[in-house]
Amino acid sequence: MKQDFDVIIVGLGPVGSLATLLLEGYGLKVLAIDRDKDIYSLPRAVTISDQGVRIAQEANIDDIYLQNSTELGGAGFVNKDLEFIGGVLSLKGVITSNGWTPSRMFHQPFTDQAIRDKLQETKATILLEHELIEVKDKATHVSAFIQNLKDDKKVEFSSKYLIGSDGGSSSVRKLLQIGQEDLEYNRDWVVVDVKLNGENRLDDKALQVCDPKRICTYIPSHLPFRRWEFIINEGEDKNEFLDIKKIQDLISRWLEPSEYEIIRKAVYQFHSVIANNFCQGSCFLIGDAAHQNPPFMGEGMMSGYRDAMNLCWKIALTLKHNLNDKLIETYQEERKPHAQFVVENSAGIGELMEAYAKTEDPSQVPKELVAKGYGSFVLPNLDEGLFYGGKADDSMNAGQLFPQPVIYKDNEVVERNDEILGKGFALISKNKIEVNNQDNEFLKKIGCSFVTLKAHVINQNYWIEKIMELGEVFIVRPDKYIFGCSSNKVSLEKLIDDLRKRIENN
Ligand SMILES: Cc1cc2nc3c(=O)[nH]c(=O)nc-3n(C[C@H](O)[C@H](O)[C@H](O)COP(=O)(O)OP(=O)(O)OC[C@H]3O[C@@H](n4cnc5c(N)ncnc54)[C@H](O)[C@@H]3O)c2cc1C
The missing domain is CATH 3.50.50.60 (FAD/NAD(P)-binding domain)
Structure with a gap:
């Protein structure tokens, strides 16, 4: 049909x-x-x-x-007096292997x-x-x-x-x-977005505030906006938390009501x-x-x-x-x-916020x-799936993302060039490679491109340079995850054969 x-x-x-x-x-x-x-x-x-x-x-x-959007300055846990307990103090200027700053608001x-x-x-x-x-x-x-x-x-x-x-x-x-x-996290929170009326004088870091009276999160949204999320403690009436006076009271340790306008507010039950x-x-x-x-x-x-x-x-x-x-x-x-x-x-x-809030001494937290x-600051790689042998493998970086080639000028990334890697599968190597006819047919069929990385691309990209030390030819999937790489342990023929078996009809 x-x-x-x-x-x-x-x-x-x-x-x-x-x-x-x-x-x-x-x-x-x-x-x-x-x-x-x-x-x-x-x-x-x-x-x-x-x-x-x-x-x-x-x-x-x-x-x-x-x-x-705006680059996030950092993220961390603070106590009721907004003193730092832990986290990542500064993210400014950090460029990850994906070619971007870790987080943008x-x-x-x-x-x-x-x-x-x-x-x-x-x-x-x-x-x-x-x-x-x-x-x-x-x-x-x-x-x-x-x-x-x-x-x-x-x-x-x-x-x-x-x-x-x-x-x-x-x-x-x-x-x-x-x-x-x-997965049993079910708590009511009120979420408030405000628009600042004047110059911003608030932190550019996201803060998890572990205050025993009320845990909350402050988020330095894209200016002129700012976000707060406050837990609604047990026994409190959640309907009261949408009242403007109540919200102004919650925000008062950061801003006077004259300094902002509330643009959006909602009570959610945060689920997992x-x-x-x-x-x-x-x-x-x-x-x-x-x-x-x-x-x-x-x-x-x-x-x-x-x-x-x-x-x-x-x-x-x-x-x-x-x-x-x-x-x-x-x-x-x-x-x-x-x-x-x-x-x-x-x-x-x-x-963790609740646990920090319950103690004066953060080292007591389990x-x-x-x-x-x-x-949560470091996400895992993929594990089982379309990888050589069906499983991610650190020795090949299989299950990890192939870094995005970028160009720096004056310490700033001025170009991001994922298009070098192509839209479909890619065979990525330092030197030009050739494969036998049968493999060529198959690779053509799945829209695989052959990418020879130029020396200056490798030299300019720390992450790519490091990864290319692990093997000779990398098979990279259309979503930029590494399928596997050939080396003295696994030949390119074997790698391609494994890919074919995993995606072609029986
Ligand atoms: C307070 C808060 C803060 C968050 N902050 C972040 C953050 O900073 N970063 C982040 O990554 N995530 C964040 N999230 C999570 C994020 O908002 C959600 O994961 C995301 O919105 C989910 O998007 P979605 O497209 O899957 O679903 P939705 O955005 O819910 O879209 C579903 C759509 O389906 C439509 N729909 C539903 N049923 C039908 C139907 N039968 N027929 C036709 N259409 C239908 C709805 O109208 C809706 O438009 C936050 C969530 C909350 C609540």
């Missing part, structure tokens, strides 16, 4: 929007719908990580983030709107005020029943795959009867939950539909960005080459453990809690 679309995307929050742009960029026929007419209006994401901006590059939306209403506008310029079919009400995964295709909320008409569309990026209360997840595991499955048949969950965490790590949307990046190239390659589902099945295998780490460690920061809280 001929399908109406290659992929239907349900939910155009930041994660579904990214997936739409990526799939459309790969040349697929995409339908993307959202129940709402407008972008989400309450305070949510404020930080985008280095990997997040690198992924945004793939969808040509990095400029949108850059124009609406952005203003989501600006970025979401600009991305929404960009979607309208693509060939994707975008239907706003349309809600998914039923989904049937048939053997050959997926049928989605969608209600037009303007005239109540119900339409059926078919596609090869369906992606649920429809947020925490995901209809796709519920309709597919996919359960969730509650993860879906039991990220895919079922030809349907997939990405973003908050698959996992939700308290925002202390600033990584919820980032996890969703990683989901979209991981899944979309696999869908595109599978459809283009009529592959079986072997490749696509690695989505859950690779993403679920990583997303679970983010959920658990985000909750870990909240638990080591496991400290490890979990601070563990």
Whole structure:
């Protein structure tokens, strides 16, 4: 049966929007719908990580983030007197192997709107005020029943795959009867965004304030904005926390009411939950539909960005080459453990704040809690999945991201050149290489480019220089993760053969 679309995307929050742009960029026929007419209006994401901006590059939306964001100065835990307990005091000027500063603070209403506008310029079919009400995964295709909320008409569309990026209360997840595991952080917090009236005199570091009276987070959002998040203690009435006087009182240790205007406020229950499955048949969950965490790590949307990046190239390659589902099945295998780490460690920061707040002496806080809280500063690599031998391997850097080639001028990065690595798979080496005809055929089929890194690129890029010491030829996936590298232990033929077995039809 001929399908109406290659992929239907349900939910155009930041994660579904990214997936739409990526799939459309790969040349697929995409339908993307959202129940709402407008972008989400309450305070949510404020930080985008280095990997997040690198992924945004793939969808040509990095400029949108850059124009609406500021580098984060640092991040740490402080006591009730705002004295430093631990964390990363300064991040200024740090450039990671992804070619970006570790974290940027952005203003989501600006970025979401600009991305929404960009979607309208693509060939994707975008239907706003349309809600998914039923989904049937048939053997050959997926049928989605969608209600037009303007005239109540119900339409059926078919596609090869369906992606649920429809947020925490995901209809796709519920309709597919996919359960969730509650990782047991459920606390009410009030979140407030303000616009400063005058010059900023506040810190440029994100602070987790471990005050026994009330733990809270201060976030130096993109100027002229600032964000505070305050826990609502047990027994307190959460409705009172949206009262302007109450909010002014909470912020009073930082600012006088005359110094700002409250622009957005919301009470949330911060959850930590993860879906039991990220895919079922030809349907997939990405973003908050698959996992939700308290925002202390600033990584919820980032996890969703990683989901979209991981899944979309696999869908595109599978459809283009009529592959079986072997490749696509690695989505859950690779993403679920990583997303679970983010959920658990985000909750870990909240638990660590509470533990620090309960003691005068931070050294009394149990080591496991400290490890979990601070563990969040370094994310793990991928573990099992589409890597040589099926498992990440440090000796090859398999499971890690290949560094982005950058150009520095006067100690500043002036160019980021992921395009050198190509859009698809890449065979990256210092010297020109040749492969036998059979391998060449296969590599051509999966759109693999041969990239010989010029000496000046290697010399200018510390991370690439280091990585190239591990082997001769690196196979890098379209999402820039390293599949493996050839060396005196593994020949290039063996490496390519393993890749072929893992993605081709049996
Ligand atoms: C206070 C707070 C601060 C945060 N800070 C950060 C941060 O700094 N950095 C970070 O990375 N993350 C942060 N997060 C997390 C981040 O906001 C979320 O992970 C992110 O918004 C999830 O995006 P999404 O696209 O998956 O879902 P959503 O943004 O929830 O989008 C889902 C979309 O699906 C639509 N939809 C739902 N059901 C249907 C249906 N049946 N049919 C059609 N459409 C439907 C909805 O209308 C909505 O537009 C924060 C979260 C909170 C609450």
